[in-house]
Amino acid sequence: MVENLHRDYGDFKLDIDSWEILDEGVTVLWGPSGSGKTSVFRILLGLESCPGFKWTYQGTDLAKLKTPDRHLGVVFQTLDLFPHLSAEENLMFAARARKVDPAKANARLKELSSILKMESFLQRPAxxxxxxxxxxxxxxxxxxxxxxxxxxxxxxxxxDQELRDESRKLVKSVIETEKIPTLLVTHDQRDVEILGNKVTTIRNGRLA
Known part of the structure; x- marks a missing residue:
């Protein structure tokens, strides 16, 4: 449960008293550009401050933790891979940053490579x-x-448009296989149709 998401940006206000992110499946935060989606995303990650904000997940207030300790997996719109590292090196860098045991990291690499069909390009630079x-x-x-x-x-x-539906279906299957609760921020109605278990609409900083 997210509570007290209130932040005044001067020309824009985020004004959310409470909002539930599901413990399983995909919660979609949907709205047009400029509706406040990115502000919510950045506050949840701890990249922006929001005094009084609470985020209770399985008995822990994530808002009180530093960003790394929130232990969130994040995919930004820009993807932000290290271009000079191979796909595999990008993954293993993340594992080291998370202090994952090397044996477990190797097993996880094989598992995710199989699920996401990445074996053919693991050694290629990003x-x-x-x-x-x-x-x-x-x-x-x-x-x-x-x-x-x-x-x-x-x-x-x-x-590209033709790749999107294929990618959505792949991501949906990964989320179901991994049984990981997911928050998807989007302005695309098709994302909502294919992936959403719960959909929250945001307009002008408020939940509709």
Whole structure:
């Protein structure tokens, strides 16, 4: 349960008293550009301050924890891979950052490579991967440390139209296989139709 998401940006106010993010499945935060989705996302991650904000998840107030200690898997719209590292090196870097035991990290790498069909490009630098391949690496990287929740920010927006539905179905199957609660932030109605278990609409900083 998220409570007291109130922040005044001067020209824009975020004004959310309470909002439930599901403990399983996909909660979608849907709304047009400028509605406040990105502000909510950044506050949940701890990238922006929000005095009085609470986020209770399985008995823990995540809002009181520093960003790394919130233990969230995150995929930004820009994907943010290290271009000079291979797909595998990107994943193992994330595992080290999360202090995952090396043996467990290797097992996790094999598991996620299989689920996300990445075996054919694991050794290629991220810079030369296609948009769909980069997206799969970014999702696998977010899952390497077995996070509490997965947070996706417009994860399909950079893909060509024909790739989007395929990617949505793949992400949906990964979320179901991993049984990881997920927050998807999007302005795309198709994301809502394919992935959403619960949909919350945001307009002008308020939940509709």
């Amino acid at each position: 810079a030369v991967l296609s948009g769909g391949e980069k997206q799969r690496v970014a999702i696998a990287r977010a899952l390497m440390g077995e996070p509490r929740l997965l947070l996706l920010d417009e994860p399909f927006s950079a893909l």
